[in-house]
Amino acid sequence: MIKLRISDNKKHFETDKGKKFFYLADTVWSTFTNATLEEWNDYLDYRKEQGFNVLQINILQQWDASETDLNFKPFEYKEDGSFNFYNRNNAYFERAEEMVSMAVEKGFVPALVLLWCNYVPDTWGSEINNINNMPIELVENYVKYVDDKFSKYNPIYLVSGDTDFPTQRAIKYYSLAMRTIKQLSPHCLTTLHIRGRLMELPDELMNSNDLDFYMFQSGHNIQFQSMSYELAEEFSNKPIRRPALNSEPCYEQMGYSRNQYGRFSRFDVRKSAWQSLLSGAEAGITYGAHGIWSWHKKGKGFGLVGEAFDRPYEWRDAVKFEGAWDYAFMKKVFQLFKIKNLQPLDILLKNTEEIRVASSDDEMKILIYVPVNTTVKLNMLLEDYDFTIIDLEQRRFGETSVTFEDNKTVFDMHSFKSDVLIIGEKAL
Known part of the structure; x- marks a missing residue:
């Protein structure tokens, strides 16, 4: 019990x-x-x-x-x-x-x-x-x-x-x-x-x-x-x-x-x-x-x-x-992914609130939920993170296409047809 x-x-x-x-x-x-x-x-x-x-x-x-x-x-x-x-x-x-x-x-x-x-x-x-x-x-x-x-x-x-x-x-x-x-x-x-x-x-x-x-x-x-x-x-x-x-x-x-x-x-x-x-x-x-x-x-x-x-x-x-x-x-x-103690982050450079971003309080993990496929740009440099993308409709794991420029992190459009979750884990 x-x-x-x-x-x-x-x-x-x-x-x-x-x-x-x-x-x-x-x-x-x-x-x-x-x-x-x-x-x-x-x-x-x-x-x-x-x-x-x-x-x-x-x-x-x-x-x-x-x-x-x-x-x-x-x-x-x-x-x-x-x-x-x-x-x-x-x-x-x-x-x-x-x-x-x-x-x-x-x-x-x-x-x-x-x-x-x-x-x-x-x-x-x-x-x-x-x-x-x-x-x-x-x-x-x-x-x-x-x-x-x-x-x-x-x-x-x-x-x-x-x-x-x-x-x-x-x-x-x-x-x-x-x-x-x-x-x-x-x-x-x-x-x-x-x-x-x-x-x-x-x-x-x-x-x-x-x-x-x-x-x-x-x-x-x-x-x-x-x-x-x-x-x-x-x-x-x-x-x-x-x-x-x-x-x-x-x-x-x-x-x-x-x-x-x-x-x-x-x-x-x-x-x-x-x-x-x-x-x-x-x-x-x-x-x-x-x-x-x-x-x-x-x-x-x-x-x-x-x-x-x-x-x-x-x-x-x-x-x-x-x-x-x-x-x-x-x-x-x-x-x-041992996710806990999340804090919402206001770092999305896009005119929508539908995409949600959060990190663990120790900043060891960052999560991004993207309901509709688009390029996602964050006002934060995340070069020291390893990223996994999850196709939530098919429940499949994949690799992300991510670039870094001007202290910003950019995720290119993915190939999935529905919503995704991107998880970043800070490299030790």
Whole structure:
């Protein structure tokens, strides 16, 4: 069983034995309500083979999950679709614990959401669907029950799910939940999964010693994909240093939010990840496939609750999307090249922010992500570095064409057809 802690420099995760842990998560919000145990076992085996090590799951029913024939509800269910939070379904949580146990036995760290936004009044989710706001007087007992069920597995607790913090009442809910779980199980790391493009946290949460690391969400709006690097820069430069990661970049084959025509490609989700990793959010990355997060099955409905996306793929098709292997490859690159303690560099001599440059804090390594083929010129002389270029679409390694002039470094156009990562290692 893996037990995580925060590194001394507040940049990444490590195990209790001091080994760096690259957070590579998959998004499976709807698992507890929509997946059978047999399906769950098959899924776990496949993601384990790929190298994923964290699973992000909503403890309660996901408000925009796909329809399911299964009848697993966390609380007594009323005809109007609302829950009686005073009548908990213990069998639901026992089954959820069994699923967590299965995942932990296969080497995964569960990252469990305590309260998705629709369960908390005044949030944007509650404005859309407010029939399932949990009464504030039940939050502490609910968290204590969750702690009893799951904390023995050393999970990460995502105290909030896709939330904003518009009022003191909403902040009170999340402050209470975070304080309670941390008092009960201080060994479990805590964070806040927040709404897409949100940059600011309330002072009460931001300054709390109970918050261990930052999550941000660049999200699924095609007009704001620059958030992948803008939010990474923002959270890595907060006054209180904590590890940061993009917990919800655009999902592979997800329809654009607001029901706009189009879907995010394998390239789109790969670009979002690399831009985040090289812009300050090096602690890890989360993948999502449209059909896995909602655990969709053919013939079942998928509503327009929330951000309104096009229909998902069947989960057994979505689990095989090639982009998951791209994310697994990112983790492998970080491990093979022993990449850590990255600092974004503003040395690119080109009128774009899409190309991202970073170096290790000891300047022994430099990384350049180039989404579209072009000549890359850096305002820095890197003559004493050996360079490797990686074709990220085909996952191939090659040699770079690099020249030096006027205290600048120039990388000529390469022969690959998609995005590349250039890694420079300082010669000893």
